[in-house]
Amino acid sequence: MSTVATKPREAPAKTPPAKGRVLKLLATQQLQIVFVLLVIYAIFAIARPETFPTLYNLRGIVVNTSILAVLGAGMTLVIITGGIDLSVGSVLVFSGVIASKTMVAVGGQGWGAAAIGLLVACGCGLGWGLLNGVLIAKLNIPPLIVTLGTLGMALGFSQILTKGVDLRDAPDVLVNNIGFGNVFGQVPWISVIALVVVLVVGVLLHRTRWGLHTYAIGSNAEAGRRVGLKVDRQLIGVYALAGLLAGFAGLLNLVFYQSTTIGGQTQTNLNVIAGVVIGGTSLFGGVGTIFGTIIGLFIPAVLQNGFVILGVQSFWQQVVVGAVLIAAVYADQTRRARALRGGRSRVRFPFLSSRTTPTKEH
Template structure:
């Protein structure tokens, strides 16, 4: 019996070309929408900067701008870790408590004779452990990221108060203050730290398997699983990274006052999430950039700083940040709908 061979459609295989073309256009549109989000955030940042320059004579002074850089560094370092988490369609509400726990225990290490560089590493690792526990609860116990990290927020904050009786810890060496207050060749050390971490995070997110898998998990978790991506392993790594950066930021915050403060980091998670979302990270997952997060972090820091300089009530500051988050999420939903329309 003669075998029947189905005819070839065409020799140049047009379906593959069309698929590649659609994929390229889809990626191009996504990048275009991301760029639009970053430009909008950058425009808002410039407007706030210009307004504060005229509204307050203190704003452009060296001491104030140095203060802004330190505050931005703390927020931005944590927000970079949060960006990885949000891209996976997750959330980490424990970063403020993790930063406080790391800062307090790190200073306690110094008081007990550990050199401050080793104590800084130890504090960062404590934050990393908090993040790994979050990841284990999410991947092992199958808790939602919201519930797992909400519980950790309370647990870590409780451990801060238990370990110190809610009393500030003093006695850190003066050299420890260099981490947040030092200057090298006229450049603030916190700014150098932020640039190094941001560049490394950008390279990880855009040039490594971890970055590709982070976007894949957030874009379509089930498709990522079917593609053979070990989702649980990478979620564990991502939450560990978030905790590690939160712990390091906690040490920078402690360095600013050369002490461990039990109330440090309260509300920090709000600023961090706002920074990432303002910068273009989508709470629905699959979108976000380090550059956008940095813009968002600087905008949040300027809003906080400007509110203090203009004597805006602390409670109103919280209202302003909350409204900014609303606007950022509304914008995110709009651009997602726009992207979906363009893809049709």
């Protein structure tokens, strides 16, 4: 009886795990963003070598980005879920107004009044964030409409309470120690505080189950719901945290500018969204990093600072940032189309709906 030798079956080619592909994609995006920032910085440094690449000027750029970084951390969470929050600038103003009035009412200039002001500012921001989250998650109102409405409400209440006049009351201990204080004589306290906030949110997003659930909702909310994720509760929590950070940023804004800056925050929400998207967070949800957001926020800040030093009208900064924002969204669409090549997918705009519509792949 003869035996027939059979060719051993070849093992199927191993495909890189999905997590590895995602990490590789994120790393590539972040390297591109860092490269763009370095190129912009180098251009201005060559154009004005005596003023732009100085430690004093770099310190100014960092300080100007600090408050936006606090807002950007919360906005990153929101956009990763496939939502949007247009109200952060108005919530910042409202929180600063209420905190200022409260600190004046308690009649103190010390740390006790400052602590009360901090709690009030964060509480106001948390309240607006919870309102956004409940309306979006429970009443199925699109995030764009909800946050556009709360933008007008928060700003309107601020103007009613102040009659449109900026408040300039803040405890001296906050202004002198936080607004203009330095660590080791060089590093601004306000930037250190912003860095701590960003690191905490980064750990929460990238190293906890809560952060994993945030990504899951942005990728496919319906699939997450089917495996037991409490999608509504997660969305409410994300918007609540974004609101709390906006309230905290309102207090930082008050002590740094010594004003509630009611008329100076009209572009804040758009600047923050632009920085987050330029930093690689996808408007379609499911993709984004805190590190990318910080780099993305530095790009408009460096552009603005460089234009001022070069004597170029600041309006050009808005033009350039707008063009970079469009390019970033187009690049994101192109990456997604390449990833889904060979299958059919429906272009989604989840920030126009209260739920992320699952993409069908064949």
